[in-house]
Amino acid sequence: MAAAVPIDRECEVVVLGGGFSGLSAARALARRGVDVVVLEARDRVGGRSWTESVGGLRLDRGGQWIGPTQTRLQSLADELGVATFPTHTAGEAVELRDGVRHTYAGLIPTFDAPAAADAVEAILDLDLAALEVPTHAPWEAADAGRLDGTTLAGWMDDHLGSPVARDLLSVAVRGVFGAEPEELSLLFTLFYLHAGGGLSNLVRTTGGAQERRFVGGSQQLANGMADEIGDRVVLGSPVEVVRFDSDRDCGVTVTARRPGDGSWSVRAERAVLAVPPVIASRLDWVPHRPALRDQLAMRMPMGTVTKVHALYDRPFWRHDGLNGQLVADAGPLSSTFDDSPVDGGRGVLVGFVAGRDCRRFERDGLAGVKAVLEQLGRAFGPRAAEPLELGVQRWSEEAYTGGGPVALAVPGALSTLGPALREPVGPVHWAGTETATEWCGYLEGALQSGERAAAEVLDALGARS
Amino acid sequence: MAAAVPIDRECEVVVLGGGFSGLSAARALARRGVDVVVLEARDRVGGRSWTESVGGLRLDRGGQWIGPTQTRLQSLADELGVATFPTHTAGEAVELRDGVRHTYAGLIPTFDAPAAADAVEAILDLDLAALEVPTHAPWEAADAGRLDGTTLAGWMDDHLGSPVARDLLSVAVRGVFGAEPEELSLLFTLFYLHAGGGLSNLVRTTGGAQERRFVGGSQQLANGMADEIGDRVVLGSPVEVVRFDSDRDCGVTVTARRPGDGSWSVRAERAVLAVPPVIASRLDWVPHRPALRDQLAMRMPMGTVTKVHALYDRPFWRHDGLNGQLVADAGPLSSTFDDSPVDGGRGVLVGFVAGRDCRRFERDGLAGVKAVLEQLGRAFGPRAAEPLELGVQRWSEEAYTGGGPVALAVPGALSTLGPALREPVGPVHWAGTETATEWCGYLEGALQSGERAAAEVLDALGARS
Numbered sequence: 001m002a003a004a005v006p007i008d009r010e011c012e013v014v015v016l017g018g019g020f021s022g023l024s025a026a027r028a029l030a031r032r033g034v035d036v037v038v039l040e041a042r043d044r045v046g047g048r049s050w051t052e053s054v055g056g057l058r059l060d061r062g063g064q065w066i067g068p069t070q071t072r073l074q075s076l077a078d079e080l081g082v083a084t085f086p087t088h089t090a091g092e093a094v095e096l097r098d099g100v101r102h103t104y105a106g107l108i109p110t111f112d113a114p115a116a117a118d119a120v121e122a123i124l125d126l127d128l129a130a131l132e133v134p135t136h137a138p139w140e141a142a143d144a145g146r147l148d149g150t151t152l153a154g155w156m157d158d159h160l161g162s163p164v165a166r167d168l169l170s171v172a173v174r175g176v177f178g179a180e181p182e183e184l185s186l187l188f189t190l191f192y193l194h195a196g197g198g199l200s201n202l203v204r205t206t207g208g209a210q211e212r213r214f215v216g217g218s219q220q221l222a223n224g225m226a227d228e229i230g231d232r233v234v235l236g237s238p239v240e241v242v243r244f245d246s247d248r249d250c251g252v253t254v255t256a257r258r259p260g261d262g263s264w265s266v267r268a269e270r271a272v273l274a275v276p277p278v279i280a281s282r283l284d285w286v287p288h289r290p291a292l293r294d295q296l297a298m299r300m301p302m303g304t305v306t307k308v309h310a311l312y313d314r315p316f317w318r319h320d321g322l323n324g325q326l327v328a329d330a331g332p333l334s335s336t337f338d339d340s341p342v343d344g345g346r347g348v349l350v351g352f353v354a355g356r357d358c359r360r361f362e363r364d365g366l367a368g369v370k371a372v373l374e375q376l377g378r379a380f381g382p383r384a385a386e387p388l389e390l391g392v393q394r395w396s397e398e399a400y401t402g403g404g405p406v407a408l409a410v411p412g413a414l415s416t417l418g419p420a421l422r423e424p425v426g427p428v429h430w431a432g433t434e435t436a437t438e439w440c441g442y443l444e445g446a447l448q449s450g451e452r453a454a455a456e457v458l459d460a461l462g463a464r465s
Numbered sequence: 466m467a468a469a470v471p472i473d474r475e476c477e478v479v480v481l482g483g484g485f486s487g488l489s490a491a492r493a494l495a496r497r498g499v500d501v502v503v504l505e506a507r508d509r510v511g512g513r514s515w516t517e518s519v520g521g522l523r524l525d526r527g528g529q530w531i532g533p534t535q536t537r538l539q540s541l542a543d544e545l546g547v548a549t550f551p552t553h554t555a556g557e558a559v560e561l562r563d564g565v566r567h568t569y570a571g572l573i574p575t576f577d578a579p580a581a582a583d584a585v586e587a588i589l590d591l592d593l594a595a596l597e598v599p600t601h602a603p604w605e606a607a608d609a610g611r612l613d614g615t616t617l618a619g620w621m622d623d624h625l626g627s628p629v630a631r632d633l634l635s636v637a638v639r640g641v642f643g644a645e646p647e648e649l650s651l652l653f654t655l656f657y658l659h660a661g662g663g664l665s666n667l668v669r670t671t672g673g674a675q676e677r678r679f680v681g682g683s684q685q686l687a688n689g690m691a692d693e694i695g696d697r698v699v700l701g702s703p704v705e706v707v708r709f710d711s712d713r714d715c716g717v718t719v720t721a722r723r724p725g726d727g728s729w730s731v732r733a734e735r736a737v738l739a740v741p742p743v744i745a746s747r748l749d750w751v752p753h754r755p756a757l758r759d760q761l762a763m764r765m766p767m768g769t770v771t772k773v774h775a776l777y778d779r780p781f782w783r784h785d786g787l788n789g790q791l792v793a794d795a796g797p798l799s800s801t802f803d804d805s806p807v808d809g810g811r812g813v814l815v816g817f818v819a820g821r822d823c824r825r826f827e828r829d830g831l832a833g834v835k836a837v838l839e840q841l842g843r844a845f846g847p848r849a850a851e852p853l854e855l856g857v858q859r860w861s862e863e864a865y866t867g868g869g870p871v872a873l874a875v876p877g878a879l880s881t882l883g884p885a886l887r888e889p890v891g892p893v894h895w896a897g898t899e900t901a902t903e904w905c906g907y908l909e910g911a912l913q914s915g916e917r918a919a920a921e922v923l924d925a926l927g928a929r930s
Contacts, residue, residue: 149646150619183878295767295824301763301764396760397753412821
């Protein structure tokens with residue numbers, strides 16, 4: 001069947017997806033002299049990293065931070081000459097709880113001190129438990145079946161007495177996963193925390209995952225990788241069909257829409273699929289679809305997140321002794337950060353509408369947007385309710401991503417189907433931050449997954465030469 | 466954008482999917498004089514009902530039973546002159562537990578009588594609780610958030626002391642849903658049980674969901690509906706793109722592969738999507754994809770089930786006082802039934818490999834098939850291990866279904882995204898057994914969903930005329 005397709009381009013490796021993982025794989029391969037072609041559906045590279053210019057500002061509509069231990073990301077920035085600067089943290093943070101505004105210093109809202117202590121203890125307990133889950137194979141954890149048979153919410157029921165502590169942890173979880181604690185397999189949660197150095201690390205600015213930003217935005221790193229690969233990166237070319245015959249070792253042919261119109265086919269010895277699991281599952285597979293990978297993909301929904309940017313002429317909250325951070329127990333926004341440019345010449349707040357709040361927000365339409373403005377006003381004063389501009393980036397509407405920030409695994413998925421996550425299917429290898437064992441879900445994880453997929457492919461090509 | 470597509474066919478309503486739900490909708494519309502076109506991806510109608518001829522036998526590779534209260538299904542059979550006959554139940558059933566074989570009479574294996582009593586009580590408790598969940602809107606249940614925040618496994622932890630009782634219930638759940646208790650939102654489970662008249666009903670042969678079979682197989686009913694609709698049912702035409710402009714009331718255009726080669730476009734005032742949620746989510750949506758429906762679809766994975774048919778010259782187990790039913794605590798098979806033809810002239814056992822066992826089975830390849838034969842031998846004697854033929858129908862490999870027998874909703878899905886299940890998106894209406902409020906997941910539910918979608922469409926068309 002595969003032989004009947006007219007071939008427009010032959011290469012050694014075709015990479016599907018020009019996000020951080022696909023570009024990382026392609027660059028590693030190209031540097032080893034492999035003839036690669038990257039097919040990217042959108043008219044830009046970067047995937048979940050997308051930097052948009054708005055009135056002279058460079059706003060990261062997707063992934064934007066870099067933190068300690070994200071060494072691949074830092075090396076890439078160094079190599080490309082992209083500078084970083086610390087997230088603005090001077091001042092107090094705001095908490096909105098039961099409609100009342102409080103301010104606090106440090107990591108956790110402390111208005112209810114015993115609850116805050118409970119929440120911190122729970123975070124440390126989770127982080128300790130996470131160390132027992134091997135990141136390369138969570139399904140091999142000592143107690144994998146039991147851990148995968150319960151949700152993070154179930155764990156919280158057993159470990160958190162106070163509803164306030166539960167709320168505090170839920171807000172953190174919503175921000176990290178774009179999902180609610182009841183959606184997350186405990187096994188998956190522990191894997192994810194282990195891969196990212198712990199929940200205490202993931203929720204931090206200074207010393208953690210939100211420590212620094214890129215001057216000019218994160219997408220520059222994708223652009224830089226793509227520039228190196230050159231015209232072998234084809235934009236505007238969404239793949240529709242993946243053909244291979246697992247019974248005959250005759251490579252893989254992908255058919256994609258051609259930039260402009262029509263379609264074209266690229267034949268390669270190997271393919272790297274560098275897209276989220278659910279997106280890979282939406283391709284046509286001819287003649288054999290990878291049924292177990294597909295069943296796994298059905299159990300790895302994308303989180304639900306919408307990112308908003310509120311633009312002001314100045315970061316006025318700084319002068320009020322605030323750091324621009326908000327933690328809210330009720331939506332739309334569950335958190336905000338100061339996202340002003342490095343020189344502080346303009347004011348930008350970035351906010352996250354996530355999980356259940358995001359699903360309500362998407363349904364509410366204009367009323368949801370008004371609620372965001374009102375919430376900003378309650379948190380940071382009346383000026384905050386009247387930004388010069390409010391940008392709303394709805395990741396659930398992105399056909400080539402499907403949601404954000406990351407895919408999660410629901411209960412029962414990893415323990416019964418987990419090995420299908422990275423196991424090659426014939427000549428098809430898997431990349432994407434969801435397949436990472438370090439910093440899964442982050443730009444760093446995307447880079448790691450691409451490098452790992454490239455190494456697999458080099459091994460496979462070497463075995464044939 | 467929609468206007469730029471050349472139109473090959475215009476009609477009033479285009480139905481995507483020629484399973485029971487799509488045909489039911491199309492037939493209801495056609496009977497009201499509506500010009501409808503049904504696009505079916507496969508070269509047959511029936512969807513999850515598929516009757517295959519094997520050496521003179523008519524084997525149902527998919528849905529096959531009819532039970533009390535499935536009135537639409539019965540009426541359809543009556544109308545088409547398809548007779549039914551009772552599932553063979555005379556004799557004792559076999560239980561395999563911890564590698565040991567027992568026989569028993571009645572609904573539940575009684576080797577461990579206290580555990581059996583526990584399991585029965587749990588079933589009754591679930592069925593009572595299910596009555597509190599409104600089938601038309603489970604998300605409006607009094608305690609929807611809490612029920613959706615836990616899994617059926619969580620409920621079992623609280624309500625079942627004995628591991629044996631837990632095993633018994635798990636086997637039942639595996640058979641009904643193709644999934645494990647930890648995968649199922651409790652809210653979804655209760656909804657599903659309510660819609661089907663209770664778990665005690667769903668696991669029964671006599672008096673329940675497996676009471677009777679169709680002489681000649683269930684697909685005849687789909688064929689009969691399709692015959693009435695005639696050449697407006699187009700086979701071999703998988704839809705790839707759904708176009709509509711929600712801002713302008715200009716109908717909907719679907720582009721499908723054309724039987725043979727190439728593609729064609731059908732424009733209609735309304736569309737009915739009569740496919741499982743995950744399959745609908747794999748279409749291209751232009752220009753706007755229904756983001757909330759998509760997020761819901763990501764949280765409604767198909768169950769995992771493979772159906773095996775073992776063919777013998779005679780139903781020899783009947784002469785050994787056995788009814789052909791097996792319940793096993795370890796896979797591959799979790800249950801079997803006597804599936805011999807009405808005259809008993811040949812012997813057929815139908816078995817289900819479901820949930821975690823199915824995922825292992827699909828991975829094990831030939832070893833899995835051997836394990837099935839060995840298990841049949843242990844249950845029904847050496848003759849059972851050597852069937853004339855063993856048919857293996859892997860629903861997870863079916864590109865246009867994605868698994869079986871039904872989609873389930875994972876924790877947190879229905880309470881936050883449930884309303885998107887049936888809510889029309891512009892001119893697009895939703896059918897499919899997953900959208901049914903009576904007998905969701907069954908052929909009866911498919912018929913109900915099609916009738917409901919047809920009524921919605923008639924309303925909408927009426928409003929425009």
